[in-house]
Amino acid sequence: SGQSQYRILREADLRDYLAGLPAIVAHLGGAPADWSISEVGDGNLNLVFIVKGTSGGIAVKQALPYVRLVGESWPLPLSRAHYEHLALVHQARLAPKLVPAVLHHDGPLALTAMELLEPHIIMRKGLIGATRYPRFVEDISTFLARTLFFSSDLSLTAAEKKEGIADFAGNHALCKITEDLIFTDPYRVAEQNRWTAPHLDATAAAFRDDLDLHVAISRLKLKFMGSPEALIHGDLHTGSIMVAASETMVIDPEFAFYGPMGFDIGAVIGNLIMAYLASAGHERSPGERASFEAWLLETVEGVWTEFARKFVALWRSEAKGDGYPVSLFAGEAGATRLEAERQAYMARLFQDTVGFAAAKTIRRILGLAHNIDFEWIADEKQRAICEARALKLARSMMLETPSFTTIGAVTKAAREVR
Ligand code: ADP
Numbered sequence: 001s002g003q004s005q006y007r008i009l010r011e012a013d014l015r016d017y018l019a020g021l022p023a024i025v026a027h028l029g030g031a032p033a034d035w036s037i038s039e040v041g042d043g044n045l046n047l048v049f050i051v052k053g054t055s056g057g058i059a060v061k062q063a064l065p066y067v068r069l070v071g072e073s074w075p076l077p078l079s080r081a082h083y084e085h086l087a088l089v090h091q092a093r094l095a096p097k098l099v100p101a102v103l104h105h106d107g108p109l110a111l112t113a114m115e116l117l118e119p120h121i122i123m124r125k126g127l128i129g130a131t132r133y134p135r136f137v138e139d140i141s142t143f144l145a146r147t148l149f150f151s152s153d154l155s156l157t158a159a160e161k162k163e164g165i166a167d168f169a170g171n172h173a174l175c176k177i178t179e180d181l182i183f184t185d186p187y188r189v190a191e192q193n194r195w196t197a198p199h200l201d202a203t204a205a206a207f208r209d210d211l212d213l214h215v216a217i218s219r220l221k222l223k224f225m226g227s228p229e230a231l232i233h234g235d236l237h238t239g240s241i242m243v244a245a246s247e248t249m250v251i252d253p254e255f256a257f258y259g260p261m262g263f264d265i266g267a268v269i270g271n272l273i274m275a276y277l278a279s280a281g282h283e284r285s286p287g288e289r290a291s292f293e294a295w296l297l298e299t300v301e302g303v304w305t306e307f308a309r310k311f312v313a314l315w316r317s318e319a320k321g322d323g324y325p326v327s328l329f330a331g332e333a334g335a336t337r338l339e340a341e342r343q344a345y346m347a348r349l350f351q352d353t354v355g356f357a358a359a360k361t362i363r364r365i366l367g368l369a370h371n372i373d374f375e376w377i378a379d380e381k382q383r384a385i386c387e388a389r390a391l392k393l394a395r396s397m398m399l400e401t402p403s404f405t406t407i408g409a410v411t412k413a414a415r416e417v418r
């Protein structure tokens with residue numbers, strides 16, 4: 001398979017291709033002719049096939065040379081499959097059992113075969129159905145703390161860190177998508193923008209005219225572009241998380257690069273807040289989802305609190321990086337001062353998290369790529385009410401970020417906007 005040349009695989013081609021890989025044949029079991037193969041990709045960019053044999057299943061993801069959501073008119077490099085594979089392997093090492101195991105990768109075909117997650121579903125869908133995930137806070141906070149800490153200057157030598165940055169520097173086309181679709185287009189006239197019209201016409205226009213907001217989003221954009229703090233997932237919304245009652249799995253790290261940690265944490269928190277504000281649009285009788293909604297806000301609080309606790313604990317016990325030389329913090333006075341500095345670091349990271357959570361929210365309502373939390377609210381007027389609340393909250397999180405000093409202030413504001 002080192003000889004493979006890129007071609008878009010159909011089911012029959014995939015069957016032949018996989019039949020040539022002994023480890024995959026053994027994993028699947030049975031005769032290749034009897035494997036079931038179906039394309040299930042529901043994302044914006046790639047093909048995903050589920051393949052099942054008599055003894056096991058796999059998921060096979062292949063990058064397309066263009067954006068699936070838009071079509072061939074919007075080319076996108078196949079190299080993203082290489083970065084996704086690299087990130088999956090890195091995350092599997094740092095956060096065992098929280099990402100699907102890679103079973104096979106083919107660079108020229110831009111293809112990765114991985115562990116089939118079953119009976120997992122996409123978390124976003126579970127949340128629309130008001131399902132609670134008791135393991136989520138524990139698992140996602142571990143994923144975030146470990147993947148971010150161990151790729152940061154708190155853990156790595158300067159040389160290791162710069163080699164890591166270089167390994168992912170070529171993934172700039174995926175970064176550019178984020179730079180445009182999250183940090184620019186929702187705030188200007190752009191052909192691909194859409195929103196629930198006519199209800200949100202005036203709000204969309206106000207966002208395009210608000211210079212305070214344009215300054216705030218541009219500061220966040222610059223932070224995204226110019227802060228290689230850690231290897232981030234880069235697309236950590238609730239559609240990139242698959243859940244079962246007892247398991248949380250993070251998928252789809254094709255946007256990975258060395259960027260600001262708050263972008264990943266903010267993605268999780270922003271998407272949970274969107275689930276919360278969309279929830280009213282999914283109720284069939286008033287108050288039916290109240291306890292689920294309370295759980296969602298507890299989850300928002302838990303994600304930050306547990307992440308911060310685990311990250312600081314790693315910093316205390318595993319800091320081998322060049323970032324804070326122990327020789328500068330000797331003795332009891334040094335230890336006390338370093339501990340205060342850890343708290344100051346977390347306070348700054350929290351500010352970034354609040355800003356990025358807001359940016360992730362606004363782009364889902366005024367930009368190109370929307371989410372089903374809102375889209376599945378069939379009544380457009382009701383949907384617009386939910387979306388307007390989310391925009392109002394996000395705007396204040398972006399413009400008044402320093403007033404959100406705790407995660408409790410964020411959940412309080414989310415409650416009050418309803
Ligand atoms: P994209 O980059 O196009 O968004 P994803 O990696 O998010 O692609 O995968 C698209 C969909 O395929 C997911 O929403 C999920 O339903 C399914 N999927 C992806 N990976 C797996 C897996 N390992 N096991 C089961 N289903 C998967």
Ligand code: MG
Pocket residue numbers: 043044239240252
């Ligand atoms: Mg995806």
Ligand code: MG
Pocket residue numbers: 247
């Ligand atoms: Mg498993």
Ligand code: MG
Pocket residue numbers: 043044045235252254
């Ligand atoms: Mg993707």
